[in-house]
Amino acid sequence: MVFKKVSRIKIPEATIRRLSLYDRCLEEFNKGGKKIVSSSDIARKCGTNPAQIRKDFAYFGEFGVRGVGYYVENLQEDIKRALGINRSWNCALVGAGNLGFALLGTDSLAKRGFRISAIFERDPILVEMGSFQDIPMFSMADMHRVISEFGIKIGIIAVNPETALKVSHDLIDAGVKGILNFTPATLKVPPGVIMRNVDFAIDLEGIAFQLHNE
Amino acid sequence: MVFKKVSRIKIPEATIRRLSLYDRCLEEFNKGGKKIVSSSDIARKCGTNPAQIRKDFAYFGEFGVRGVGYYVENLQEDIKRALGINRSWNCALVGAGNLGFALLGTDSLAKRGFRISAIFERDPILVEMGSFQDIPMFSMADMHRVISEFGIKIGIIAVNPETALKVSHDLIDAGVKGILNFTPATLKVPPGVIMRNVDFAIDLEGIAFQLHNE
DNA sequence: ACGTGTGAAGCATTTCACAGCG
DNA sequence: CGCTGTGAAATGCTTCACACGT
Secondary structure (H helix, E strand, C coil), X not given: CEECCCCCCCCCHHHHHHHHHHHHXXXXXXXXXXXXXXXXXXXXXXXXXXXXXXXXXXXXXXXXXXXCEEEHHHHHHHHHHHHCCCCCEEEEEECCCHHHHHHXXXXXXXXXXXXXXXXXXXCHHHHHCCEECCEEEEEHHHHHHHHHHHCCCEEEECCCHHHHHHHHHHHHHCCCCEEEECCCCCCCCCCXXXXXXXXXXXXXXXXXXXXXXX | CEECCCCCCCCXXXXXXXXXXXXXXXXXXXXXXCCEECHHHHHHHHCCCHHHHHHHHHCCEECCECCCEEEHHHHHHHHHHHHCCCCCEEEEEECCCHHHHHHHXXXXXXXXXXXXXXXXXXXXXXXXXXXECCEEEEEHHHHHHHHHHHCCCEEEECCCHHHHHHHHHHHHHCCCCEEEECCCCCCCCCCCCEEEECCHHHHHHHHHHHHHCC
């Protein structure tokens, strides 16, 4: 197996998203006891085409064996390495409302290597509790100190839209380099900081549009 | 203003997403008392470029006035019409866990014309309550009957991943044509049914990838 | 013989640049 | 004159088809 240096080739955002998907598929193949898969196997399972998959891999190296296929376990390792999730990432959750609890309640983040290691919340009564599920909980005022102390690089904004702008500034001031924003607010970030939005309403609007035009 | 028939021209998914964004921006311009905006105004506010915006509009018609710009209110109407959200859509929420409550607790869906008009939940104790925030709550077994009676066309899956596959089948059987899936399960749908996935972990992996490569 | 890896072709989307119109 | 609307150019992404290695 050969692993390219990612160097200065621009890799399509779509490729990255698909790699995450492939990785999930492989998880299932693995559970099913499959040792070797072909690009067509993966394609069938996750609804892309085989050439796409091989091309996606090719950005990062040669992960397979010609005439044979891909060794499931090796491939998973390679993909994780390519994505940078062959390690654990500490995240800060800002906002302990229903959405925040939903994120804490699912294991799908932890399973993918994202550990929420601090919670920040406005409501003093909640903060009073000190922690939730063994994750320490702080007031908003502690954000700068805690995030730099913990060396947290990823922040998750799950507050109400009005507060989102201030929170994003505070996170960035504290040294966060990547933000996942669950509010519909359009937040601007300085270069060097990555920002990704999750907006249910936009997805629903996409659905509405399709249905609208039969 | 001229409004094209959407006819059989394929409109990029990305254009649809951006239109939703533009609409939000206009909301803010509107609140700020602005009556007329240019494509550059919108571009600045939501981080695209003016040509992109004009091109996006052009798929649907001529929304502006040459030499002048766009009348904010008219433009919003036109965009909503283009997206098919100049009306209200009834949705069914399946799963009344933290995530479900988070969706119910935010007004951002209602503000965009999506009304959750039925909740389905597995836990009998919750179902016993009969309703939540005036929205009737049913057991899973009632899904087929209620959805066809109410004429619901959009379903939101907010259950655990193991249950997601069955729920998707049940929704489709009941006549749902669009599904928003919050689980990481990869669900296949028959032609004629739209499926959109919301997967936080994939977005986080996108962030991790960027950070990983400086 | 088989399935990967990859240049080249094909398609889609974005950006440019300017004509058109108030 | 200014800003939209739009063909044409540029860019980016996906699919094809076949050489290559096992």
